Amino acid sequence: MVLHYDDTKAALRFLVDVPGFEQVVASPDEHGGIRHAELRRPGGGALVSGSTRHTDSVHGRTRAGASAVYVVSDEADAVHRRVVNAGGEVLEAPHETRFGSGAAAYVCTVRDPKGNLWTFGTYRGPSPE
Template identity: 80%
Template sequence: MSPDASSPSSVWPVLHYDDTGTALRFLVDVLGFVEVVAAPDEHGGIGHAELRWPGGGALVFGSTRHTDSVHGRMRAGTSAVYVVADDVDAVHQRVREAGGEILEPPHDTEFGSGARAYAFTVRDPEGNLWTFGTYRGVS
């Protein structure tokens, strides 16, 4: 059985953003994540957000203003995330329509494992790289 947006994830990438409101809108409205939790902080931003990918998996993010934990040492825009997408072209189209910065348009490629995939890469508003592709890992 394949995972879906309601399945719990055992891997949670953690990102930090300077502008958490803009990040949330980009991740949900443009990339297609599903908002599960977006708890406000004392600064009017988002202190903690949890998002799910419709094909399975999860992401957590918060504000760079919060420096009281080991994750508080993270800078915005210094991460890269790979997301398996069944419809790479649909995600690409949403990014194009939103005026997102596409670094590599959809193309056939070969990853380090030698596996073929169809993928594209976008930079989010704070510099993190997001690659969406059909490669599901070595089976």
């Protein structure tokens, strides 16, 4: 997954401090921003982000704030607490729900400073038959 931000430094601070990603790479650009960043989730998963200032690749033509991300996590309550403590926007507090597949999940949805929606929940996909 690749997400783009106008202010990648602020986005990295949010993604590390609030949802709890770990920063692995942050390559600076000539303007004092971040050209490319890579983040990991404890327990698995990765995210790549970049600046909307850099349009020299196909991914660089993506506008910021236009994504919805689902993160498999057993930490919906902890993420919710960190978002509230940081003064962030909670769209849905932790709650039980059912996805289109009918599977139950415990989820929380927040909005990052650029407008991307992040849902953290226990749904791990359909069960193998």
